[in-house]
Amino acid sequence: MNRTRRRKAFSGIVVFLCGAAVFLALIPLFFVFGYVIEKGFSSLSWDFFTRMPKPVGEPGGGMANAMVGTVYLIVIAGAFAVPVGVIAGVYLTEYGKKTFGSLVRFTADVLNGVPSIVIGIFAYGLAVLPVKHFSALAGGLALGFMMIPIITRTTEELLNLVPGTLREGALALGATRARAAFSVMVPAALPGIMTGVLVALARIAGETAPLLFTAFNNRYFSTSLVQPISSLPVQIYTYAVSPYEDWHRQAWAGALVLVGFVFVFSVLARVVTRRLERMHRA
Amino acid sequence: MSETVVSEMETSAGGPAPGAEPTSAAAVSSLAGRKIRMESKRLNFHYGPKQALWDISLQIPEKTVTAFIGPSGCGKSTFLRCLNRMNDIIPDTRVEGDVLLDGNDIYGPGTDIVDLRRRVGMVFQKSNPFPKSIFENVAYGLKINGLASRGEMPERVEKALRRAALWDEVKDRLDASAMGLSGGQQQRLCIARAVAVEPEVLLMDEPCSALDPIATGKVEELIHELQREFTIVIVTHNMQQAARVSEFTAFFMLGRLVEHDRTEKLFTNPGQKITEDYITGRFG
Amino acid sequence: MKSPSSRRSADDRGFRLGTGFFALLVVLLVAGIFWELYRTSQLSLAKFGFRFWTGKTWDPVSGEFGALPFIWGTLYSSILAMLISTPIALGIAIYLSELSPRRLRTPLAFLTELLAAVPSIVYGLWGVFVLVPIVRKLQVVTPDWLKKVPLFSGPPLGVGMGAAALILAVMVIPFTSSVAREVLKAVPASQREAAYALGATRWEAIRAALRFGRTGIIGAVILGFGRAVGETMAVTMVIGNNPQIKASLFAPQYTMAAVIANEFTEAADDLYLSALIEIGLVLFVITVFINAISRLLIWSVTREVKAQVPKPTATVAFAAPTGGGQ
Numbered sequence A: 001m002n003r004t005r006r007r008k009a010f011s012g013i014v015v016f017l018c019g020a021a022v023f024l025a026l027i028p029l030f031f032v033f034g035y036v037i038e039k040g041f042s043s044l045s046w047d048f049f050t051r052m053p054k055p056v057g058e059p060g061g062g063m064a065n066a067m068v069g070t071v072y073l074i075v076i077a078g079a080f081a082v083p084v085g086v087i088a089g090v091y092l093t094e095y096g097k098k099t100f101g102s103l104v105r106f107t108a109d110v111l112n113g114v115p116s117i118v119i120g121i122f123a124y125g126l127a128v129l130p131v132k133h134f135s136a137l138a139g140g141l142a143l144g145f146m147m148i149p150i151i152t153r154t155t156e157e158l159l160n161l162v163p164g165t166l167r168e169g170a171l172a173l174g175a176t177r178a179r180a181a182f183s184v185m186v187p188a189a190l191p192g193i194m195t196g197v198l199v200a201l202a203r204i205a206g207e208t209a210p211l212l213f214t215a216f217n218n219r220y221f222s223t224s225l226v227q228p229i230s231s232l233p234v235q236i237y238t239y240a241v242s243p244y245e246d247w248h249r250q251a252w253a254g255a256l257v258l259v260g261f262v263f264v265f266s267v268l269a270r271v272v273t274r275r276l277e278r279m280h281r282a
Numbered sequence B: 001m002s003e004t005v006v007s008e009m010e011t012s013a014g015g016p017a018p019g020a021e022p023t024s025a026a027a028v029s030s031l032a033g034r035k036i037r038m039e040s041k042r043l044n045f046h047y048g049p050k051q052a053l054w055d056i057s058l059q060i061p062e063k064t065v066t067a068f069i070g071p072s073g074c075g076k077s078t079f080l081r082c083l084n085r086m087n088d089i090i091p092d093t094r095v096e097g098d099v100l101l102d103g104n105d106i107y108g109p110g111t112d113i114v115d116l117r118r119r120v121g122m123v124f125q126k127s128n129p130f131p132k133s134i135f136e137n138v139a140y141g142l143k144i145n146g147l148a149s150r151g152e153m154p155e156r157v158e159k160a161l162r163r164a165a166l167w168d169e170v171k172d173r174l175d176a177s178a179m180g181l182s183g184g185q186q187q188r189l190c191i192a193r194a195v196a197v198e199p200e201v202l203l204m205d206e207p208c209s210a211l212d213p214i215a216t217g218k219v220e221e222l223i224h225e226l227q228r229e230f231t232i233v234i235v236t237h238n239m240q241q242a243a244r245v246s247e248f249t250a251f252f253m254l255g256r257l258v259e260h261d262r263t264e265k266l267f268t269n270p271g272q273k274i275t276e277d278y279i280t281g282r283f284g
Numbered sequence C: 001m002k003s004p005s006s007r008r009s010a011d012d013r014g015f016r017l018g019t020g021f022f023a024l025l026v027v028l029l030v031a032g033i034f035w036e037l038y039r040t041s042q043l044s045l046a047k048f049g050f051r052f053w054t055g056k057t058w059d060p061v062s063g064e065f066g067a068l069p070f071i072w073g074t075l076y077s078s079i080l081a082m083l084i085s086t087p088i089a090l091g092i093a094i095y096l097s098e099l100s101p102r103r104l105r106t107p108l109a110f111l112t113e114l115l116a117a118v119p120s121i122v123y124g125l126w127g128v129f130v131l132v133p134i135v136r137k138l139q140v141v142t143p144d145w146l147k148k149v150p151l152f153s154g155p156p157l158g159v160g161m162g163a164a165a166l167i168l169a170v171m172v173i174p175f176t177s178s179v180a181r182e183v184l185k186a187v188p189a190s191q192r193e194a195a196y197a198l199g200a201t202r203w204e205a206i207r208a209a210l211r212f213g214r215t216g217i218i219g220a221v222i223l224g225f226g227r228a229v230g231e232t233m234a235v236t237m238v239i240g241n242n243p244q245i246k247a248s249l250f251a252p253q254y255t256m257a258a259v260i261a262n263e264f265t266e267a268a269d270d271l272y273l274s275a276l277i278e279i280g281l282v283l284f285v286i287t288v289f290i291n292a293i294s295r296l297l298i299w300s301v302t303r304e305v306k307a308q309v310p311k312p313t314a315t316v317a318f319a320a321p322t323g324g325g326q
Helices: A002-043 A046-050 A064-095 A099-112 A116-128 A136-161 A164-172 A177-205 A232-240 A245-281 B008-012 B076-082 B113-119 B134-145 B153-163 B167-173 B183-196 B213-226 B239-245 B263-268 B273-279 C004-040 C042-053 C068-099 C102-117 C120-141 C161-186 C189-197 C202-212 C214-230 C233-238 C256-266 C270-308
Strands: B035-047 B050-061 B065-069 B093-101 B120-123 B201-205 B231-235 B248-253 B256-262
Touching: A002 A245, A002 B113, A002 B134, A002 C068, A002 C102, A002 C120, A002 C161, A002 C202, A046 A064, A064 A099, A064 A136, A064 A177, A064 A232, A064 C004, A099 A136, A099 C004, A099 C270, A116 A136, A116 C004, A116 C214, A116 C256, A116 C270, A136 A177, A136 A245, A136 C004, A164 A177, A177 A245, A177 C004, A232 A245, A232 C120, A232 C233, A245 C102, A245 C120, B035 B076, B035 B231, B050 B076, B050 B231, B050 B248, B050 B256, B065 B076, B065 B239, B076 B201, B076 B231, B076 B248, B113 B120, B120 B183, B120 C189, B134 B153, B134 B183, B153 B167, B153 B183, B167 B183, B183 B201, B183 B213, B183 C189, B213 B231, B213 B239, B231 B239, B239 B263, B248 B263, B248 B273, B256 B263, B256 B273, B263 B273, C004 C042, C004 C270, C042 C270, C068 C102, C068 C161, C068 C202, C068 C214, C068 C256, C102 C161, C120 C161, C120 C233, C161 C214, C161 C233, C161 C270, C189 C202, C202 C214, C214 C256, C214 C270, C233 C256, C256 C270
Parallel strands: B065 B231, B065 B248, B120 B201, B201 B231
Antiparallel strands: B035 B050, B035 B093, B248 B256
């Protein structure tokens, strides 16, 4: 009896500690969000969205070019990563049961764990080294490489939610496998795939390390593929490590915009995925 | 330890008159004079808003086999899991009524669930050995409950494995992983694991449904042996099995207990039309 | 003349090869990264050989490159981060999969995973302006006798190993916990029931589940370690960037990822650049290795269990959304 009581007490303590772990992890979350929101909002202004950066040490200005640059880089990245990722995901759903499918899945997961800075070096070697010139293209490549494994895996996952009977039905009506996949399966999973893409975008939108020596930075507005381009994360980094008070404030404002972006897409992705799951489970 | 002796009168009390409808309790004339190990009184069970068991009153006599039969979804497994409060781990479930073990209400406030589950052991539909050695599997319950010292352990494990008729097959590889055993051996290992802690009652939830006929035969033989020492309750969807192994049988239907009687009587001369329909396969 | 069915199988082959090519790209990408990094680090590989990894001097001016301090910094910070984050991450996984009331589960899981959504640069910003001053204050109030212990010695700078390990721990928690949760989810309920039926307490039943999924749990921890090893921006901003090998939590140090981030654009000569790329190459090899192992461990649990569950047979009637009759 005594022993049982001791075991139960121990069990209770462990259960309590597990709950405490959740609480403990939420502290930094609220701490980080709290600071970003507080400091970010107080520094956010109309200028921040519409103005260009001022020269070093001069107060004022904004991150208009960095925001446009981030969007631009994301578009470059998505332009090649989305097709590659989605089609690779379709392959994994349709034919991925064998060894090669497992290999692709495995490599995608491993690639997902490769540090972004290493991907940056790769893009540097591909697009900067040969021309001796930092460029938006190089930055977009680096971000795109990071998106591919994420999109591949989410596409596969979401296509697997679509009942196989849908494919069988299309095949039974005489459709080819390709037709069944792209006219039946993909459309059924489309909202999910879109969110998968958005999640990938949200994840790479905040990436700094691979841009440092690919897209580099640019004080001016640019939409050239072959010129260096500014981006929100790199701009935040530059400002954060500078000695100027005003730049620090702008860095917080930039962080708020970035976190807001990431947060909205995370919530959106979750909602759509859950709805999709529920729809196909019923 | 109090043991209840129930009279014929008590058994039928509270149960509605027999009719075409499934009823909640039935008279078991032959139970009179038997020692009762477990008993449920007007037990109701709910999964969330759905009621799964209605007014089950049933007695389980000591040191013999009681079988629960009925179509799938009839509540027989749910009821079985009420007997060791296994349903407690499923969220959103609710129990009303009493279940007595040796006269004490296991749903009462004084009950220690951990101790209860040690006293009322369970064997599951699919064998579920731990990914440990054969020895450690059998020793697990003894270890966590502190029922045997390190020195006594080999002896206790051997005893349990012998009781489960598994000793001769595994004595040379006690340190081998339990996952390497055949399906039938795994299930007997789970039985050995359950009997090692010396439970008073052993609940078996369709223990043979995943086994081939030969392994099933072995487990049935084992059940026959074990009833000398343990009170056994077995849920089965196989009527022949119930007929082979049990002394008493309870027939469940749509969450109600329709009929509970000596197995022989229930299968040869059922008291309810619906029971007869079921056991003769004229069902549905 | 080709029959319709053989034409169809030819179409299917084309589809298979066409989509397969894109799948192959994923594999080629990893191979390509290795090849590119290997190629561009030739200069450093040839000049220093193994000495690169044992040398303690990092002097771009004299062209002397030894990467040991970075290896040390990466390993030390990652291991410290794992020591802090592993118990918390496993606690979260256990709580969310085994203990939490159902209504709380989804929002809590979302919140903890939100930790992973915060960009590294934002953690870095927060680290520089919030965490580092806190660490500095802690250093100032550290009693003198404690400062004599090597673990706590050094001037109160705020930046250093301790701040980096803390921030890494926070960043790694969601990765370990979400995978560990996935693993626990894959552990069949029958394992817990078996334990409960033998009179196990709640914790003992959880332990049975942990034991069943232990390879996957280890995989989850290793995955977190891989994340910590490759994490760049936040660490760069708080670790102090000083290539020295010190045990002290208060000493500024340097990591492999941080030195690449900081010095890559400054690397004026080819040897310098090549040396940095060699660090990147090793970082790549290490993280691929770590991730490969962790994935295999995780799959060994989640796949095995999935394989045991028979797929439901399809019986749903089909309604063609597009005219498929051609």
